[in-house]
Amino acid sequence: MNNFVEIATPGVRSLKPYQPGKPIEELQRELGIAEVVKLASNENPLGPSPLALKAIQQQLLDTARYPDGNGFVLKKALAAHLGVSEAQITLGNGSNDVLELIARTFADQDAEIVFSQYAFAMYPIITQAINAKAVKAPARQWGHDLDAMLAAITETTKLVFIANPNNPTGTWVNEQNLRHFLENVPRKVIVVVDEAYFEYASDPSMQLAGYPDTLDWLQRFPNLIVTRTFSKAYGLAGLRVGYAVSHEGIADLLNRIRQPFNVNHLALAAAAAALSDSEYLQQAIKTNYEGLKQLQEGFHAMGLDYIPSGGNFVSVDVGEDAADLYQALLREGVIVRPVGNYNMPHHLRISVGLELENERFLKALATVMAACHA
């Protein structure tokens, strides 16, 4: 009996794991390039908040103790920051963990889970892992078509995932459309609004008039779950902290199935500190706004189409050879993200970096495109 696939659960049998962005060290090992620019994983180019680093330093000697499984300090800080109760919060090992907990709590092999074409890659993976049926609603101009998603809901739909803004397209749905959607979804269907890029999209400087404030709606729509993360604007991707805000009854269920120590001790401390560092957050949003402008102007100058983005990344149409171009960029020491797995073979997704990183990418792109078309 060495054919283990045969004895695995049906969901796992045909499961293909998530493909992360290439780590800097990996490219350095493979190609011997010292100066690598990574714009591949929607990370915060500023590095971590100084307050978060200080909090980690203060907790170092306590790492032989288990973390506080209830996340008392972080939940208290989040509740005050968001204007919700601690009992509404579920902490996760990144928001990925929270999304998986939600799926495992409300869906099984008899369930349908609805999400949009081009939606975040973890939704189909999480759905497959529990052997539920993925129902993909067609997109409209790369973005979520909420009417199509509403039409996709059936008697067996347990869960809807909406990424707002969506990764990798950067598209977002506005307040009016999302409210209309929630008003028309049956109350026994859980709607997850995944706001991993919330802080970028909600900033007035982004001029995204109409980006919804979903936390305000939790009372009106008890089947709504909002998820957010410390991995993007808060700059703590390496530490894995995300959270869900929901009705207390939903949070109770999610916390039952949550691993008792899913968020690590240093991560809990760092996240609470990062939350208090509003100066860092403003700097992160400003850097992103300027970098996004820089990239878009660069694409415009090169005559390339891109999808307008509400996140800290932008997907650009580079023609039919995006996979080749990705490889050519690696050889220039620049890591970006191919999105062929999203059925977007003409696009590359570029995370917004520091000014010099964006510049190095734009130059490398011009170089490899000239070489490819020579």
Next chain:
Amino acid sequence: MNNFVEIATPGVRSLKPYQPGKPIEELQRELGIAEVVKLASNENPLGPSPLALKAIQQQLLDTARYPDGNGFVLKKALAAHLGVSEAQITLGNGSNDVLELIARTFADQDAEIVFSQYAFAMYPIITQAINAKAVKAPARQWGHDLDAMLAAITETTKLVFIANPNNPTGTWVNEQNLRHFLENVPRKVIVVVDEAYFEYASDPSMQLAGYPDTLDWLQRFPNLIVTRTFSKAYGLAGLRVGYAVSHEGIADLLNRIRQPFNVNHLALAAAAAALSDSEYLQQAIKTNYEGLKQLQEGFHAMGLDYIPSGGNFVSVDVGEDAADLYQALLREGVIVRPVGNYNMPHHLRISVGLELENERFLKALATVMAACHA
């Protein structure tokens, strides 16, 4: 629709979460006691290894980047340390994560999962979460009865959990009995040997003649999975790193369902460094050996029975009022672990601490027992 339990999956509906040991800060908040001794979570009383702390310091500035999802550096270090290949290793957010991945990979609502009476509390919780059927084999003198476990295996058994040594009893099975068990289990049944306390039990000074070296058996028994952790002897409970070693085919499946960034960046670095700190490990084992002796002598002097332990904890029979005694010890500023949830209402589980901590506990125990029986 505010009755969310109704729309949850059957497993989650009746799921009761794991109850962690009381955190020191929680007792300080509740009772205003400054000097708390916690001997409740089988943590390493030495604090973390200095090499692990140094590794964390060196990686601090990288925490805005996602962790290496493949855990390249840690897997390489583990493979060399254990004499296995990197492809045989699955990393987890603590070994709890690995145990859950194994259950979700091989069992679903149609499966039976076999474990022993008094076995580690996460096995029934993990089983319930996926709505599988828990089959509990009766124990023999608190320990796993492998013959009874063998007899409990049916056509629908997918998985067997063996904790060796077991928490909270400290009992362990020897090489001969475990080999006999593996020889007689059908090859399509996955056998997990959970060796969270391996480093304590395998040390010659513990004189545990016959504690098995299960990694040697992986080739012979391809259905065997061995799990270990950095939370106990390696002193990194707060960082959440565990791992499974198995046939490559099993590791491939586990890594498909694993969350892509389940182990955080600082944890990966700290674990690799701790693995190289053999001086720390020897000190941890020595401290445990002496502390276990101190506790056992203390119990003997008080006329209390205890279960001989191969781990870094010992369960002592304090009579019918263990829950009251636990509360009374809290008021003395000493946190231990009640094990009523294991159906062991007469026992308290004491983690081995530093000499002064053990002494403070023994004195507090004498005080509260005298008061209770006055």
